[in-house]
Amino acid sequence: MAAGRTLLLLNGPNLNMLGTRQPEIYGAETLADVIAGCTRTAAEHGCELRDFQSNSEGALIDRIHAARGAEAGIVINPGGYTHTSVALRDALVIPEVPVIEVHVSNVYAREPFRRHSYVSSIADAVISGMGVSGYRYAVDYLARLLAG
Numbered sequence: 001m002a003a004g005r006t007l008l009l010l011n012g013p014n015l016n017m018l019g020t021r022q023p024e025i026y027g028a029e030t031l032a033d034v035i036a037g038c039t040r041t042a043a044e045h046g047c048e049l050r051d052f053q054s055n056s057e058g059a060l061i062d063r064i065h066a067a068r069g070a071e072a073g074i075v076i077n078p079g080g081y082t083h084t085s086v087a088l089r090d091a092l093v094i095p096e097v098p099v100i101e102v103h104v105s106n107v108y109a110r111e112p113f114r115r116h117s118y119v120s121s122i123a124d125a126v127i128s129g130m131g132v133s134g135y136r137y138a139v140d141y142l143a144r145l146l147a148g
């Protein structure tokens with residue numbers, strides 16, 4: 001599929017533990033469930049979804065670099081790196097594609113350190129607190145944005 005219809009779903013540290021990790025905050029769906037749902041949403045728009053998860057900052061940055069010219073937009077849940085990583089933020093502007101930031105929980109209703117995001121100021125949109133449904137809303141929004 002052409003790069004213009006290919007979307008990248010990125011997940012940062014600890015999101016491989018969705019479904020197991022603090023289900024009272026993050027719910028019962030696994031990352032595999034999330035990827036399957038997002039793949040279906042992308043396909044409804046005639047888009048292909050690629051996905052990547054890593055617990056390592058460098059691996060995420062390398063994958064973001066590889067998105068340049070290869071994928072048309074990025075949905076990212078940066079996990080804890082949201083609140084710490086200037087390097088991840090710097091990487092996200094390199095592909096020059098729309099970026100949608102997703103958080104499963106409402107980060108504004110939790111500990112104060114979660115209220116600051118290094119990513120939000122370069123993101124086209126931010127979804128926080130809609131549970132794992134937020135990923136599918138983000139893919140839907142991104143696909144519509146790219147369709148113009």
Ligand SMILES: O=C1C[C@@](O)(C(=O)O)C[C@@H](O)[C@@H]1O
Nearest residue numbers: 014077079080103104105114
């Ligand atoms: O790992 C995560 C998950 C999170 O990004 C979310 O999806 O709600 C919120 C972050 O503060 C946290 O470090």
